[in-house]
Amino acid sequence: MKRIFHTVLVVSVFLAGGCIRPEKQVEEVPVARQDSGRIVVEVGELPFQEKPLSETDIVLTRELLYDKYTLADEYPYRDTVRRVKWEIVRKSLAFIENMQDTRTAWTVFQNYKNRNGEAPLVHAYKRDVFRRIADTLGVERYQSVPLYLPSDTVTPVRYGRDGSLSELMAQTGSFYKVRPVSIEGEWLVPVRYVRLLPDSVRFHHVIFVDRKDQHIVTLEWKERGSWLIRSVNPATTGLHRPPYGQETPLGLYLIQEKKERMVFLKDGSSATGGYAPYASRFTNGAYIHGVPVNVPRTAMIEYSYTLGTTPRSHMCVRNATSHARFIYEWAPVAQSLVVVIE
Missing domain, CATH: 2.40.440.10 (L,D-transpeptidase catalytic domain-like)
Known part of the structure; x- marks a missing residue:
């Protein structure tokens, strides 16, 4: 599912077109009942599923x-x-x-003042008008976190801004696999740049x-x-x-x-x-x-x-x-x- 929140145009197009989850199918859920002193788990159906909001x-x-x-x-x-x-x-x-709507483990990118270490250089970078290194989309290296493709954990492809929210998908060694809210796709981020939020948030x-x-x-x-x-x-x-x-x-x-x-x-x-x-x-x-x-x-x-x-x-x-x-x-x-x- 795409998660793009870059500009008003992108937000508007994304929210109107593809960001709302499709209507969910009625799903089967376990239902517990008592049977001769034993707990038996049967599969039942939810009576309904709420549609995504528009x-x-x-x-x-x-x-x-x-x-x-x-x-x-x-x-x-x-x-x-x-x-x-x-x-x-x-x-x-x-x-x-x-x-x-779904049970998700939320994380936030954190590297304020490079406290978690300066992010490595991305494959392709430039110097912006502030003379700072940035990725090709203009996100500066300073205070950002490195984003790696799942197929390459050697050199990052782009930078993610400090404070950006993402879904935690899995942990792979010293990396978290995440799906950022503001960036399309799934990415690997070194664990030290990610703060896990409580499940109850x-x-x-x-x-x-x-x-x-x-x-x-x-x-x-x-x-x-x-x-x-x-x-x-x-x-x-x-x-x-x-x-x-x-x-x-x-x-x-x-x-x-x-x-x-x-x-x-x-x-x-x-x-x-x-x-x-x-x-x-x-x-x-x-x-x-x-x-x-x-x-x-x-x-x-x-x-x-x-x-x-x-x-x-x-x-x-x-x-x-x-x-x-x-x-x-x-x-x-x-x-x-x-x-x-x-």
């Missing part, structure tokens, strides 16, 4: 938990109109629910970041096909500005850690530049956080007029500080997803 099955209800700076479904911006892309949200939520908190229209939406699962809108707010995503500023990468990621104050450095320096409050990291050095506080200031800043305008961050997603705190307290680590669209 975009039209997803019901969204506004029940805000955070109600400051709330955006309307459509709102003016300069000489145009921006809007919340609810059709993409519904398709994505249907995908997220369907992918959890369910993804009931989802955060959508729109890097085109510069806003952020949080939703919480209520019941099958039903989600509650918890906030709709202006945000500011990453700006492509070499050699330091990078876009917030498109895709689906897992919130991996939180920092009440994420300290950052001045560009091109080892000196502290300040801190970002209530930071939730989802891929590489990308955090959802509040308004940055630059040295020598120490007090938090609630809001900035730049929120909801144009990209200007360093890969991160800036929010009003109180909204960043809401996400920080509301979205559990290793159980919440971030979907970046445009």
Whole structure:
């Protein structure tokens, strides 16, 4: 089953065309009964199987938990109109629910700041505008994990982003065989780059970041096909500005850690530049956080007029500080997803 979550177009085509699981056949399941003091297992049939969800099955209800700076479904911006892309949200939520329909062991790629070792060179690579090594699809080697074809465990073919979610298929020696949500096919990844998630994990908190229209939406699962809108707010995503500023990468990621104050450095320096409050990291050095506080200031800043305008961050997603705190307290680590669209 294909699992592609790269861009809005790919997401839309994939979700509409091939990502929803086909209708399942009625399957036989073991049924236990008592017979002369013995437990006898017979084969019975489930009375029905639920069909996979589609975009039209997803019901969204506004029940805000955070109600400051709330955006309307459509709102003016300069000489145009921006809007919340609810059709993409519904398709994505249907995908997220369907992918959890079967019992799956979930994993997340992890290599923040190359903590698990620099990934080996792929077969074909290039240097991007930041002068960093990247695969032919533009995924940088730094902070990424190597992906090997099952037929070749010597040289990887491409890189997988830190924070990317995948299904665990099997373990083969020092490799896990995985099926990434955001990358097509099955791949081998060295064990040290993969974190296994608990069997009980369910993804009931989802955060959508729109890097085109510069806003952020949080939703919480209520019941099958039903989600509650918890906030709709202006945000500011990453700006492509070499050699330091990078876009917030498109895709689906897992919130991996939180920092009440994420300290950052001045560009091109080892000196502290300040801190970002209530930071939730989802891929590489990308955090959802509040308004940055630059040295020598120490007090938090609630809001900035730049929120909801144009990209200007360093890969991160800036929010009003109180909204960043809401996400920080509301979205559990290793159980919440971030979907970046445009």
